[in-house]
Amino acid sequence: MLRHCPTCGRSSKDVRFIADFCESCVAGRLSGSVPGYADLLSCRGCGRLKTRSGFAKPDASSIAGVIAAQMRGKFSVRVLRVDRDTAIVEFSTAVDDCPVSFTRSIELRRAHETCTDCFRRSSxxxxxxxxxxxxxxxxxxxxxxxxxxxxxxxxxxxxxxxxxxxxxxxxxxxxxxxxxxxxxxxxxxxxxxxxxxxxxxxxxxxxxxxxx
Ligand SMILES: [Zn+2]
Ligand SMILES: [Zn+2]
Structure with a gap:
């Protein structure tokens, strides 16, 4: 049966549907529910990033872990690109057992502290x-x-x-x-x-x- 998305009017002939809505409207709604920023705490001495399991090398995977934790684990997170203030992030989840993903730019709010290693080194x-x-x-x-x-x-x-x-x-x-x-x-x-x-x-x- 042909269906139309109640939000955008697209037809099920052209796009995948998830429950009553088209995939892109579902992804758009999820994207709107994600905060547009993430807090990153780094050591001012060695530059490592604070993660749940301690300080780690700041790379796409450790940054993805920090962002995922701040989204309360609702999404799996892949960092596609990162610079000082912004990360381009792909979020994935499932709605009604259908995989949905979307890409968003996330502002990185950076702050600094001194990790135990650097503190010990300096003292x-x-x-x-x-x-x-x-x-x-x-x-x-x-x-x-x-x-x-x-x-x-x-x-x-x-x-x-x-x-x-x-x-x-x-x-x-x-x-x-x-x-x-x-x-x-x-x-x-x-x-x-x-x-x-x-x-x-x-x-x-x-x-x-x-x-x-
Ligand atoms: Zn739609
Ligand atoms: Zn350090």
């Missing part, structure tokens, strides 16, 4: 000290390897102290530091210093003494 935070001693070439090589490894694992070296008999490297993450040492088969003496309490738990810094 010289450390959880572990690796005391490298012995042959100067081996010390230098191991320091380079350690620095690369911790940075690859979202941690950092906050300070390196050069001493007459080696170096002390201060690292921001004791688990990552321990993983580096064990992955390279480096044997280390361990000791601990108490540096504070959090939520009633004692916090320790790990000190690793390595003879190379």
């Amino acid at each position: 010289g935070y450390y959880e572990a000290v690796v005391q490298l001693r012995g042959d100067p070439d081996s010390v230098r090589r191991t320091l380079t390897g350690l620095t690369r490894y911790v940075e690859k694992n979202d941690a950092f070296v906050s300070k390196v102290e050069t001493l007459p008999y080696g170096v002390d490297a201060y690292t921001s993450d004791k688990l990552v530091t321990a993983a580096y040492l064990s992955s390279r088969g480096i044997k280390a003496g361990r000791s601990y210093t108490l540096y504070g309490m959090r939520h009633g738990k004692r916090l320790y810094r790990n000190i690793y003494s390595v003879r190379l």
